[in-house]
Every structure is written in C-alpha cells, then in structure tokens.
Amino acid sequence: MKSIGRNRVGRILPTLVVVVLLSATVTRAQKAAPEKAPAAPPTNTITGRLVTQDGETVGGAMVTASSVGIVAQPRTTSVDSNGNFKFDSLEAGVYSVSAYLPGFVLPPPTVAPETRRYYHTGDSVSLALIKGGVITGTVTNSTNGPVIAASVRAFRIKDVNGQPETGPVQLRERPTDDRGVYRFYGLAPGTYIISAGGQGRLYGGAYSGAYDNDVPTYAPSSTRDTAMQLVVQSGEEITADIQYRGEPGQVISGTLAGLTQSTSMSMGIATGTITLTDISSHAVLMSAPASSVNNNSFAFYGVPDGEYEILAQQYLPSRDMLASEPRRLKVQGANITGINLSLAPLASIAGRVVLEGNPPADCVKRRPTALPETVVSVRRFKPETKPATGKGAKNEPDDVVALAISNQGTDSVPDARGDFVFRNLQRGSYRVDSQLPEAGWYLRSITLESATTRVAGTNIPRDGINLKSSERASGLTVTITEGAAALHGRASVAEGQALPSGLRVYLAPAERENRDEVLRFFEARADGEGRFAIANIAPGRYWVIAIPDAERDPAKAKSIRRDSDLRAKVLREAEALKKDISFKPCERTIDYDLRYLPAAIPPKP
C-alpha cells in the first residue's frame, strides 16, 4: 500500500515542478591556469577501506577486484582489523571492487546504473556495508505439520524506494529444515514476496524434494497475485509463516535446437538452460537444462496459471552466448507442450578506440596506460517513438526483449591495439559512451564505419546503434583526444536566498554547428553547497546554466546525453540566458562562480 502511494507521488510530481531559471554572473575573473598537479608516483595498487555504515570495522570481510579488460581471475583480499585493504601488483586497467561479508550488503548505488563505478591503479576505494534484513518463518501443511526440505524463495520486487525492479528480479533460495523453518539473511532493503515449494530455479542439487512439482504457495497462503509484500529494512527481522497449499500446476515442455558442442573435452556436454520468467514481476521462476542426454528436451512442472517468457541460452567457451527468441506464453489450466526453441548467436559490436595525442597541450600524465584504462560501454535504450513512415515500419519489434537476460548493456576495455568487442547483445538500440582514463582526455567522436545496413553519416552519439538479431556490427570508432578542459565552481545565490536542491550544472555547445553534437553537452550535480566539477571537456565555447532537477534520486536523474528533450530545453534556456564560457586545450577553470536569480517560468503548454 505504502509503495503504491509513493508511486502516485512519483507520477504527479513532475507536472507540479516549477522550473527555476538561474542567472549566472562571473564575479571573479577566470583563473585560467593550465595547472600541473604534482605527478603521482607510479603505483600498481588499489587501496581502500571497508566499514559498516556506522563506521565500525568488521572482521572476516573479503574484497574482490575484478578487471574489466584483462582476462584474469578476480583478485581477492581480506580486510585488516583497522578496516583497510590493499591489492598490490595489479596491472594497469579498469577494476570493479566489491565486498563480501555474510549478512551484509552494499548499499544501493548512488549513481545512475548506466555509470558503473570503476577504479584504476593508484585509486583509493571507500566501501560501506549495511546490515541486511532477515525474513524468517515456518512452512506448515494442512494438518499443521512441518513442510520439510521445501524450496523457499524470496523475490525482491521493489527497491528500497518502493520502485518496481526493472531488470531481472533478485532471487534467493533456501530449503526449510525439519521443523519447516526457513531463514533468509543479508537481504538488501526493499520489498519482498516469499514462496514455498515448486521446482527450484537452481538445479544443481542431487536430490528431489517432495514439493518440487507443486505450484508455489506465497506467504501467507496465496498465489503470486495476492502474495503478502514484506518491506525489509536494514538490520530488521520479519516473520512470515506460510500455510502450504500443495496444489498441482501445469507442465510446459518442448525441445531445444541449435546446441553447439565444444570440441574441448573439459566443457562437457553441450547444455542449454531454459528459463521461465514471470512477466508481471520479471522474476526468473524456474530453469531447466536441455542436452543430448535428455534428447534436447526440457520441461517445467508445477507451473501456476499466468503469463511467462520462455527463453533458452547456451554459454560457449569463447564467452559468446547463444539464445533463442524469447517466447511469451499464457498458462491457463492446461499443459503447454511441443514448444520448439532454437538457439542463435546474439548480436555483437566490434570497434576500436583511437587515442589522439596533442603533445603541445600536454595535460595527460599516464599516456602508456590510457588504452587499458578506458571503458567503452553500450546501453540498450528504447528509442523515442517516431511516427511510422510506412516504408521500413515493419521492423522487428524492439520492445520484445528477453526479460531473463540481465545484460541490457555491457562495458568493455580495449586491448593493446585499442580493439574491443561487445558480445552477447540482444537486438535493439544501443547508446555508446566512454569513461575516460583521466582528466586530460575528452571524447571527440563516436562513429560507425562500413555499416552496410545503415545510412552513412548517422549521428551515433545522438541516435545510437540499432542492432538486428544475431547481427555482427563492426567498425565502431571511439576517438579520444588529448587536451580536455575542466571546470570547477560553485553556484551561488543572492544573500537571503537558498540554493534549490537537486541543482544540476550544464554545458551546452554555443557554436551553432555543434548543436547536434551530443558529446559537447556536459553536466554535473552540484552538492549541497552548490559546488560542482566537470571534467573531460572538449575545448570550445559553451553556454553554461544551472537548473534544478525534480528527480531526487541521483541514480534516476535524466542524463543530458541520453535525453533529447532535456538537451533541447537546456539549449533553449541557455541561449536565452546567454552566459558563455570558452575553454582552450588543457585549460582548468577553477573557482568559477555561477550566480543566478531564481525566476519561475510557467510550464510549457
């Protein structure tokens, strides 16, 4: 109930927002000094500190550093009694750092999920864990006896802010004990539903249970539609008993074609994994294997009535993945048999990062490691709907995308030659972006050559890349150029006025010919005191403007490079404001004072 309320507020709020116009004045001459920070000593370590959110140190925690580019096993280390950790002898590269301590979880991300947080050698990492929540209870049958060794599952259906999960739903699975008791701990805060019985999603176990073929019973004694929603907070324990119903369900069965047998003995028998995903909640409910051992057939038992997506996947030793078309099914009181799924390669995009040096500019400190420290990413997006043009309108439906594949985008790091490849992409539209190795570089261009199926001169940063099923696109070129500028400053208000919260500072191209250059739009969130910093700026002339954002959750804020409406609005308002700023190569502008006068303008009709 609570979360529904929140949803409504979320929908209504944007229409009530009063757009505030900020006027900025430069109160201090630009301090334009191509500063040379003291050269950091070369280092091959990532250091860090791990504490709980209360600042306490915790023993027995493990930290993992996984490289994105280098094919190497993740490095793990333990946290010392002071909460410090260190990875040494790392190769230059791009690393993600995560922590593991049973019962604890990392807090939800504070940046948009599009921007994963990565580290380079020499960086220091600060991690704070929060104590997970607990859901425990007893599963009993109709005679109040314990339901023993039944698979109990916890699905997180909404995040900590009550927003429905968009990707595949997190799922935890545990068996009941001989008293019918189950216990989930270390649950990330959010809203959960709990079920008992049914075919386990994980089929590694050697034994079958008595309840595997039943329709799962949701707490308290319900179907999925009417399942009790449990709001889990950090460190809190909730009890949810289940009165088990043990009802039989339907069977979904079929066969799988197109399995690829590896020539390597070590890979064993080629096996596909078929998943059954609940469409309403995006939860992968069951999975089943298919291989030559069982005549390439699969079956799901105990399927409750409902709407499902069925999808087959096979992972190959090459790290490529095969997948079937996602198939949607409606189960209504009858078995569904004879489903034929067929595996096909997923799409891929190959490309290259080109580094353009600019020796006279000379603001890059770690030139030799720049390539392996660059991240190129693609993110799937839903193109803004355009009116059907008749011709070519019969494209494959973009919105039918497999819910079971979490991979809505992927990150890649170029090799020593600058080559990279994005594997295992579903069909659809993808935006390309890059996280640059350090402040001295800017993203000059993203182009796609030799695209036979595409019109030459397509604006890739603006329109993205549209991939067809199994398409192998190549010739994506990401050009990164030396000589980036930087802007540090503070938004200020006249005395007696307060800074609006959620203030964002934008740079928009002031040269008319660059209006469509998405890579010439920049943004930064101002902190509570109005401070902001923008790095990796392409030299040139820009409009500068600060606009409050109605979105309170920084992870959900709109991004100017991903939203054409936002770009148009910022450009319109900035051109009206006419506050400009120019950057020479490598120029660092600091202490920039962005002065403004809030003024209400009526929402557009």
Added chain:
Amino acid sequence: MTSLKRRLYSFLILTTLVLVWLPKPAPAQSSDTRPKGTASISGKVTVGGKAAFGITVAAFVSENYSRTASAQTTTDSEGRYRLFGLAAATYQVTALAPALITAERNNNYPFGGKMILLGAAEAVEDVDIKLVRGAVITGRITDEDGKAVVEERVNLETVIEPPGRPPIQMSPSYANPQMYQTDDRGIYRIYGLPAGRYKVSVGTGNSGSFPNNTRGYFAQTFYGDTNDSMRAAIVELSEGSEATRIDIRVGHRGTTFSVIGRVVDSENSQPVAGVRPTYGRIDKANPGSGVFIGGSPTNPRGEFRFDGVEPGHYTIFVSSRFDDGNVYSEPIVFDVVDRDVTNLEIKTQRGLSLSGVVVAESDSSKGTLSLVVGMRVIANVSSTSNPPTHNQGSGIIAPDGSFRIGGLSPGKAYIYIYSPENPNSRRFSQLRIERDGVDQTQGVEIQAGQSISNLRVFVSYGTGVIVGTVKFENGSPPPNTRPYVGIRRDGRPLDMGIAVDARGHFRLKDIPPGNYEVTLNLGFLPPSLQSGRRPQPPLKQFVTVADDTESEVNFTVDLKPKEGGP
C-alpha cells in the same frame, strides 16, 4: 562397469567438478516427458515399524540419474502407496522425506530407496520402505569474542564403531549443503541423522578446505572446544533424538596467503601463456592424495596467482588435462607457512602423444566402426613422479578408426572410449588394447620423450540381452548385501556389469554376441561357500548371447549355515 573403469570415471567426474566451473553440472535431468506406461510399483511405508501416513514416495529412472520423478504419490492412512503409469525401466523407489532415514542397510546409496527393474505392464507389489526417525544436532558457533560465526561449514564425522557393529551411513552433505552451514546468528541445525556417535567440528583440518579462502580460516575446532580430534566430546544420538547446544567456540581467524609464480618452457625459458596450473594440498605421508584445483590460465607473461591459500604442504603442476594443450610439467612441492609464496617457476615439457586405431571386432559387429567414429578416446595418465601428477587427454576417432591423443606426460595411461555428449558411447564394449600384439589393457606405459603410435583398441557392439534372477535360500542375506552381476568373454571382463535389484532381478543389455561367463558378486561369502569340501553352488554360469535375443541366467544362493560350523 569394471572397478577400473569406475575408478576412472569417478576420477574424471571429481576433477571435472573441482576444476571446471561448468555453468551447469553434468548429469542433466531427463525432462523428456515422463515415460508413460501401464506398469506399477506398490508397497507400504513404515516409520519405526508403524504404518506412516502422508509420506511422499517417488520413482526415478535410475539409468540417467533423473531428478524428475516418473511417478509420485503420498501414502494413505495405512501407509500404502502405489506408483502407476510407469514404462518399463529400472527405477529408484524412494521416500522423499529427508527427516526420516532408512531402517534397511541395503539401500541404494547414495540415492536411498530401492532399485526395481520393472517390466512393461508389470505390477510389482510389496516394495516396502522401512524408515525410522532421523536424529538432529544443533548448536551455535561463536568466535573468541563471543560473536556469531556466520556461513561457516560444520563437519560431522562418525566415530568409528568397534568391529562387528555396522558402520553408520550418513547421507552425503552435498545433498543439502546449506544445512551444514551456520546462519547469521551462528546457528546450525543438521537433521535426518542415523543413530550413532558423532564428532562435530568447524574449521580446517589437515586435509584442507575449500580453496580461495581469502576471508581467513579457523583451525579445526571440535565440540568440546579442542583442536585435538582425540579429545573431542562425543555426541551420542539415539533414533529420533535431538542434541541441542552443541556449541563450539573457535579461535581467531588465521590468515591465508597468495601463491604466485610463472610457467616457462623448459627448452627456451619463454613464458607459457594460457595454461592452467593445478595445485592441491597434499599429505606428506600420502602424497598421491588430495583435492586438486585448477586456476585461471596464465597471462601472456606466463604468470599465475592463487589467493586465499591456507598454510600447508602443496604441490603444483601443469598438465594438458583440461586445456587440450600440449605441455606438461613435473610437480613442484612447496609449503605455505606465514607469508606469500612468490617466484614459483613451473617448467613445461612438450607433451607426448598416443595414437593408434580403433578396431571393430570381426564377427557380427557390422557397422560398429561407423558408430564409434566421432567419439573420444580418453587417456588418463598417472605419472611416476613424486608426488604423482594426473594428466588427461583425448582424441576424436576419425572415419578410418584412427585417433591421436596429445599433451600427455610420461606415466601409466589408462585408455577408454567415452563421449559424454553421445549416449551411444555407453553401449560399446571395449575388449582389449594391444601394442605390437602385446596386451596393454591394464595400462600403457609412456616413457619420457617417447610418443606411442601403434595402439590397437578393440571394441565390439551388440544388441543381445542377458536377464536373470538371484534367489536366496535358507535365510536372508546380510544387511550390507548389494549383489552385482558381471560378465566375461574369452576370459576377459566386459565393462557391462549391473547391480541386482531389490527383487533379485537383473538385466544386461547391449551385449555383443558370444559365449559368456556370468558371475554373481555378493560382497560376502555365503556359508555354503565357506567350506572347502562341499560342492560350490554355481555363482558362475555360462550363456550364449546373440543379437536381438534375450538369454536367461538364474542364480540360487544357499544361505544354510555350514554343518558343524560356527
């Protein structure tokens, strides 16, 4: 299966499970819709001798380790069950009630339950399942500060009973690994245990624990808060009892270390990239044993690294085992004491090869060779180094029957034909292996620097069937009996033996034509055989097998105590 082949298979499976993180473990379930038929199995379930109501009983096809029940039901108020709609097959009939345990010792470990060879349209009755209530051990694990130790594995070991008392058969912990782990409060609860005497411990003993234990490890601590197994407090469980407060307080977490090194070519000292060093903790007294773990492939500089290694005695080597590579190395032995081990250098040698040809047996094996083409010849090599290394290679059989296996080390190679992806590969009989007319079936010696190129692997294939029964007279067999039937032809065993089912039935299929000696292995010596003077009842029989026919062989075992015997 002969014991040799079984050993090879189990080695293969173990190492595959440990070394390769397969996205999906090997035996896939048969999800091909449940076999429909008109046969049935019925019986009665008792718990502690009393009829048990509401117990789930299921039949699984045992041949393919199916996880999906072919039929499932629950017992009525008189404990009766009836599983119907079954097709002809061999089934495991099992009560799905993990808090209860079997009261009969002749269960089909590790599946539990009873094996039934079921004919088409047959109604098998009186397949009774006798259960007793399992016992429970529960307690809490805390550290030296009294804080809960979370997600720590609890080990149970049975106290070795004096001779004469049957050993306790526990269901394997991998059946329910989560049950053996402490929760966020440090609490564990293990149920379904047979009555007996147990030692409970947490932490790592000399045998080592799961690798990559970067979080640190606890020295093995027993209930009774001692590190000494001999001084561990014994937990005595009677049938259906619950031992509570079996709490253990562990010491401080020990630090683990990293093991770092590189792999180089012994000839030119160049780094060898892309090979997986295998390491394992070994027992100084018994260096051949140990669990071996394969790491990630070496990087372009030939470097490797293992984090989270506990102090101990280790060996590390490179083999072609799972990489289809072409190098091997001698093992290096090292100790992890109180710091990282760096600068290990593994020197590789070029792998040796075994090649030859698969030969179909001449008489009535028409088309055998065409069936075997595309399958794999596998060689498992145990080196003679100290400690020994294990090395495996395989080659695919070409249309002319030839094969080549590369990347092998010197040592003794055991050779067999098997293709996991091809169910037909189970239907071949491998008769013998020859080299220059000399029998090498018991292993091919590969000498250093010498590849072998003239092996002949003889195979045969047939569609004959041997069926039969085993009857016991004048008594019941001992509780541990698991009768097993094997066959020999021309004095050589064929790897096609099979266990006798709960009714004393057996059925061997895919037998090549010929004259066979069929032997019954009881696992014990019946009294009638214990006397040298009396005529021995036939535990061996002779039978002729032809394609597409069933030949029958029956055994009768006399259990009458020897006259005047003990």
